[in-house]
Amino acid sequence: GNSVTQMEGPVTLSEEAFLTINCTYTATGYPSLFWYVQYPGEGLQLLLKATKADDKGSNKGFEATYRKETTSFHLEKGSVQVSDSAVYFCALSERNTGFQKLVFGTGTRLLVSP
Amino acid sequence: EPEVTQTPSHQVTQMGQEVILRCVPISNHLYFYWYRQILGQKVEFLVSFYNNEISEKSEIFDDQFSVERPDGSNFTLKIRSTKLEDSAMYFCASSDYTEAFFGQGTRLTVV
Numbered sequence: 210g211n212s213v214t215q216m217e218g219p220v221t222l223s224e225e226a227f228l229t230i231n232c233t234y235t236a237t238g239y240p241s242l243f244w245y246v247q248y249p250g251e252g253l254q255l256l257l258k259a260t261k262a263d264d265k266g267s268n269k270g271f272e273a274t275y276r277k278e279t280t281s282f283h284l285e286k287g288s289v290q291v292s293d294s295a296v297y298f299c300a301l302s303e304r305n306t307g308f309q310k311l312v313f314g315t316g317t318r319l320l321v322s323p
Numbered sequence: 324e325p326e327v328t329q330t331p332s333h334q335v336t337q338m339g340q341e342v343i344l345r346c347v348p349i350s351n352h353l354y355f356y357w358y359r360q361i362l363g364q365k366v367e368f369l370v371s372f373y374n375n376e377i378s379e380k381s382e383i384f385d386d387q388f389s390v391e392r393p394d395g396s397n398f399t400l401k402i403r404s405t406k407l408e409d410s411a412m413y414f415c416a417s418s419d420y421t422e423a424f425f426g427q428g429t430r431l432t433v434v
Contacts, residue, residue, distance in 0.1 A: 245425075252329075252414060252427040253366070260421075298366060302423075309354060309418040310379060313366040 211236040215299050215314035222289055222321050230284040230317045232273075232299035240301040242266075242275050242282040243311070247296045256284075256297070289321045325349045329415050329426035336405050336433055344400045344429045348417030355398045356416040356423065357390065359383070366414065372398065405433045 216231040234242065244256040244266070257266030262277035271286045282299060299314040328347045336342050348355050357369040370380040372390055387409075389401045398417075402409055410433045415426045 241421075253416075253425040255422060255424070258422070300366075309421075309423045310356070310368055310371055311358075311366075311423060312368070315365045 211240065211301060211303060211312045213299050213301055213312055213314035215297075215317050218296075218316070218318040220317060220319050222319070224291055224321055224323050225288045226321075228284070228286040228289045228293075228319065230297055230299075230319070232282045232284065232314060234280050234282065234299075234301050236280075236301055236303065238303060240303055242273070243300045243302065244271070244273055244282070244284050245298040245300060245313075247298065247316070249295070253298065289319070291321050291323055294319055294321045325424075327415055327417055327424050327426035329413075329429050331429060332427065333430045334432070336431070338407060338433055339404050342402050342405055342431065344402075344413050344415075344431070346398045346400075346415030346426055347396055348398055348415065349419075349424055350396070352417035352419055352424075354378075354418045354423075355390075355392065356418070357400045358414045358416065358425075359411040360414065360428075361408075361411045369400075402431075405431075407433050409433050 212235045214233050241260045243258045245253045246256045257268040259266040259275035265274045273284045296316045296318045298316045300311045302309045330345045355372040360366045370384045371378045387403050391399050412428045414428045416423045
């Protein structure tokens with residue numbers, strides 16, 4: 210079946226450091242890929258998405274590129290802030306439209322210190 | 324901005340009791356979902372609902388669970404006889420044709 214694998218956390222960085230959180234996937238067909246963020250005490254928020262190969266999703270300084278050849282969707286940010294501290298979930302959906310059943314990775318906790 | 328709202332935010336219940344978790348999806352969305360996240364683990368799909376019926380359910384969603392859209396706006400998850408292992412954060416989500424939006428979650432604690 211479909212699955213998502215994320216790097217183990219926590220990832221601990223100083224403010225303004227460069228962030229990479231690795232995500233790889235296994236899927237049949239052509240899934241859509243997502244990054245969701247969960248801030249402390251809150252629900253899941255969509256951070257960015259990409260629906261086809263070579264698409265780049267971006268939002269709030271975060272970027273991820275859909276790489277079909279390496280089945281990856283790594284999350285990057287050039288300069289993290291303390292407010293980026295959260296848990297980040299990589300996810301895929303088997304369908305580009307309609308019913309959006311999501312398969313999530315285990316989540317990666319990011320801790321940013323001043 | 325439209326949002327998915329869930330109530331209550333936290334529910335404590337005794338083992339064997341029935342609980343109902345409530346959700347108000349975004350009004351023009353067609354698909355509705357429940358997911359759960361056991362503490363420290365991944366978010367897992369439970370069930371999806373479309374056109375007033377279940378469209379898909381996971382192996383977790385056994386006969387103890389049921390979903391309902393009783394009045395065209397609310398979407399509920401009922402657990403008939405709770406077990407300790409049902410303790411988790413339960414997320415409701417709704418989607419249009421391309422993107423799922425999640426609620427804040429209900430933390431269910433079974434004691």
